[in-house]
Amino acid sequence: MPSEPTTSAAQDDGPVSNPFFAASTLPYQLPPFASITLADYLPAFERGMAEQLAEIDAIASCAEAPDFTNTLIALERSGQLLGRVLHVFYNQSAADTSPELQEIEAEISPRLAAHQDAIHLNGALFGRIKALFDARETLELPEPAAESVRLVDKYHEEYVLAGAELSPADQERLRELNAELATLSTTFQRNLLADTKARALVIEDVAELAGLSEDAVAAAAENGRALGREGAYVLSLKLFSNQTELAELTNPDVRRRLLEASLGRGFTVNSEVIRQIVTLRAERAALLGFESYAAYQVADKTARTVADVEEMLARVVPPAVANARREAESLRAANDGAPIAAWDWQYYSEQVRKAEYDLDTAALRPYLELESVLHDGVFFAANQVYGLTFTARPDLRAYHPDAHVFEVFNEDGSGLGLFIIDFYARESKRGGAWMNELVFQSALLGAKPVVVNNLNIAKPPAGEPTLLTFDEVTTMFHEFGHALHGLFSDVAYPYFSGTNVPRDFVEYPSQVNEMWVTWPEVLRNYAKHHRTGAPIPTELIERMEAAKLFGEGFRTVEYLGATLLDWAWHKLAAGEDPGADLEAFEATALEKAGLAMAEIPPRYRTGYFAHIFTNDYAAGYYSYIWAEVLDADSVEWFEQNGGMTRENGDHFRAELLSRGGSVDSIQAFENFSGHAPEIEPLLVRRGLTAH
């Protein structure tokens, strides 16, 4: 196909085919990004929804008695066009948005919510699902039988939780609430993106950047140019509260301005949006018979009840706070006994790390070059543990020039799927790091996986290597753990594919993959000086190991702060007014949880807590530590069973990574580890047992 546009008039007038209308013919059904334009999205969404509704109608009005094939298999096969456009669109809107894309999102979000409701609240359809559920003991089910019976259970549970058993009047109200909530989430995200941009710290005098590396100063200048502030230095805000530069900036007033810019985000622009979201969510939960949105959210998760979550949190909050207070004391000593403000914490923490552990984190960076971390670290570990190999496919185009495509192969040479990685931060990308699936594996549809990892690494000036922080290296391994979960998926039904698992389970495989970051064979293989190729000095590794627990009090409290805020917002009962003052609500919630430490702001404050107001993490931020219980237990299993071996990798892949949601989560964990999950390994890892 010619790649150059022609000037022929026929091209403008002729029928233009929409690239979403047919399945992609590219390898692994990679979406045909080269031919996708903004104008394709809305027509594809519209046709996709119409097509699926017609499919649903055919299932619901089928003259034959309901059976597994004419109902559930038919449902699993429905909506393929909609799925194609949804996956591409939401990947794009997170990784490379634009005002035009945001317009489409604002228009389509409530319509998609209504579309979901039209399916979930279709009485005739639910009647068939319920008939199958009631007869599940005696049903004829296709192989794999265990996965098929689970599909019956999960469909029934999903439809009930979505309101299938409500009265018509309540269903009507539910539809309204879902539409409003969809619009509010989009508004929150748009306001936050704009406010984050507006609050970036602009520095006129380079002297104020004292402490930052030359590269970081150059990047800030570059950032200024890109934003039309030639001559100024701009520190863009990352999504979380504590900005990385706080550890390095020597000027306390600049640190204060940077942290305050970060902590203030979203409160003005989003305060009314947030109040409405939490109030409407509480009403929605009540309609469905739950006392709070938190109770509703955990009903189909591995945690199951509010009490389960609170019991786990109660075990970690007091020792974490005690630990953080000890850390505060040691920082105070480093500040000549003067109190430590929130904006000082990272800075003095770095000083103490240098003094007590002789560990300068900036000294690590020359050993953490991006390409080496990816190929000789992340890919190398996946090769050692699972036998995977990776081939760059520059011939395959992704959705942005900075996103690179790799083909992934099993040890026997068979193709597993495609892996796309997009490293760099840009104004059009949302904060944080995440994984998306563009194509979900399923035997039913004959689909192999295509997965994407997104990171937010600052792009170095042209020609310079990208040197990472240790946290960024860990994030890369973490996101790749999600990628493995998608790539190894080996299930029959799309419903259970890859990361389609309960939210409080989905972080578990990604956290386990972090164990290879410091695994000696892996670390030695990727941590080499980017200029000389010299291996990272052994004493640097030893000091890093010794310093591992330092800062764990801060990190745990920071995380738990955000967790408890999320929890408090979603434990509101229907009709309960949180008040107009969001900051007062936050303060009370943290106080009540025993987590109020002015020096340690929550990892996300309410104003910019995108996880819970735009993503699907409402009443679910606890999931990370919940999953970490399983993770720490699993790492212990690896260590006790010979560590990094192909045998262990195959076992983890067979029992866990390949199973997706087709096996009950806790059962899958037990099949892998041989025992019920225990919290002790987590407490040890986070230094929460010794005192």
Ligand SMILES: [Zn+2]
């Ligand atoms: Zn994750």
